[in-house]
Amino acid sequence: DLPIGTIFKQNPAPEKVVKEGRTVRVWLSKGKDDYTMPDFTNKNLIEVSAKLQEEGVKIKKVSYTSSNLPYNTVLATTPSLGQNTQKNKGVSLLLSNSNSVASVEVPDTIGFTYEEATNELISKGLIVGVVKEKVIPNLEKGIVVETTHIGETVPAGTIIDIVVSY
Numbered sequence: 001d002l003p004i005g006t007i008f009k010q011n012p013a014p015e016k017v018v019k020e021g022r023t024v025r026v027w028l029s030k031g032k033d034d035y036t037m038p039d040f041t042n043k044n045l046i047e048v049s050a051k052l053q054e055e056g057v058k059i060k061k062v063s064y065t066s067s068n069l070p071y072n073t074v075l076a077t078t079p080s081l082g083q084n085t086q087k088n089k090g091v092s093l094l095l096s097n098s099n100s101v102a103s104v105e106v107p108d109t110i111g112f113t114y115e116e117a118t119n120e121l122i123s124k125g126l127i128v129g130v131v132k133e134k135v136i137p138n139l140e141k142g143i144v145v146e147t148t149h150i151g152e153t154v155p156a157g158t159i160i161d162i163v164v165s166y
Contacts, residue, residue, distance in 0.1 A: 004031030033086045037079045045072035045095055045157050049127045052091065053118065059127055060090030062157060067096035072125070072157050095157065102156040106149040114164050117144045125156035133166035141166055 002008055009027040012018055035057050040048045045062075052059060067075060078092040079085045104124045109117035118128050129148075136145055146163035 001032060002029035004029060033088060034084055035087045036084050037077055037081055039081045040074045040077055043074050046122055046125055048074055050122055057087045058090035061092040063094050064097035065094060069096040071102060103153050104156050105153050108150045109144045109147045112144045114142045117162060121160050127159045129159035130161040132163045134163050136165040139165040
């Protein structure tokens with residue numbers, strides 16, 4: 001609940017005298033992780049996933065049901081409008097389905113920066129899922145080194161996981 005970057009614990013304790021060169025450990029706050037669910041109903045999945053990603057909120061689950069609304073329109077969310085959750089717990093979306101499911105080819109984003117890859121996947125109607133980091137010697141941080149389903153034709157709204165260099 002502390003502002004981001006605030007030290008909330010340290011070892012050794014404050015005011016203790018330590019020998020020169022001794023390690024002092026500090027724990028920093030990541031800031032508040034609270035998220036109040038806005039009204040995403042009747043909005044397109046691409047718009048909603050971009051907003052959630054911008055806010056640092058993960059999409060936990062995507063479900064579909066029959067509806068007269070256009071494909072991938074948000075019908076409901078969990079938590080629902082105005083409810084609070086934590087960003088790292090993620091949110092679930094209920095989307096409209098139709099008989100004409102849009103299909104897209106997953107682009108090859110290997111070598112892209114994380115931001116470029118994310119923008120490319122979202123522009124194709126895909127959702128960025130789990131992002132893992134992998135140590136790659138001699139490669140700058142934040143470059144995509146793996147992407148799931150490259151070259152496959154998948155339904156729009158498919159969650160794509162990526163691995164970036166660290």
